[in-house]
Amino acid sequence: MGSKIVDAKIPVVNLFGEALKPGSGAWAAASGDVRRAMEGYGCMEVVYDKSSEELSSSVLEALEELFELPQETKMKNVNPKPAHGYMGRLSVLPIHEGLGIEYATDREACEEFTKLMWPEGNPHFW
Numbered sequence: 212m213g214s215k216i217v218d219a220k221i222p223v224v225n226l227f228g229e230a231l232k233p234g235s236g237a238w239a240a241a242s243g244d245v246r247r248a249m250e251g252y253g254c255m256e257v258v259y260d261k262s263s264e265e266l267s268s269s270v271l272e273a274l275e276e277l278f279e280l281p282q283e284t285k286m287k288n289v290n291p292k293p294a295h296g297y298m299g300r301l302s303v304l305p306i307h308e309g310l311g312i313e314y315a316t317d318r319e320a321c322e323e324f325t326k327l328m329w330p331e332g333n334p335h336f337w
Contacts, residue, residue, distance in 0.1 A: 222248035227260030273336050278308060280328060285310060287327050 224244045229237035248255035278285075282299065288310055290296035299308040314320040325336050 219252075222252055222255045223258060224248055224255050225258045227258070276333075276336065277310065277328065284328060288324070 222244070224241060226241055229235045230241035232238050245255065285297045285299065285308075288297040290311060290313055294309070295311040295313060297310055301307065312321060312324045325333055329336065
């Protein structure tokens with residue numbers, strides 16, 4: 212029996228204008244697009260009206276800084292739900308490493324995560 216190759220494309224979600232105004236019709240539609248992308252693919256490409264090279268660079272720099280922390284520090288990010296805290300050094304996925312932020316859209320949750328990773332503070336990350 213042969214294999215069937217499927218041409219799967221990562222979903223593209225546009226987040227600008229009315230889509231950024233909670234409660235608007237465009238916001239509801241964009242929310243649905245995000246949900247479907249994450250449920251169906253686990254990822255998406257987000258297009259912003261005014262995203263810049265500078266913003267992209269600063270996000271990548273912050274992520275590099277986060278993942279360069281000592282493993283002992285990253286392991287403080289625990290969560291009873293599987294794959295919601297720190298994941299790394301798995302024998303089945305030796306080069307995979309992940310950090311989850313529970314309620315990542317909540318400012319206080321992000322501040323707590325930042326304090327956990329950098330007790331002395333990190334104004335560049337947050």
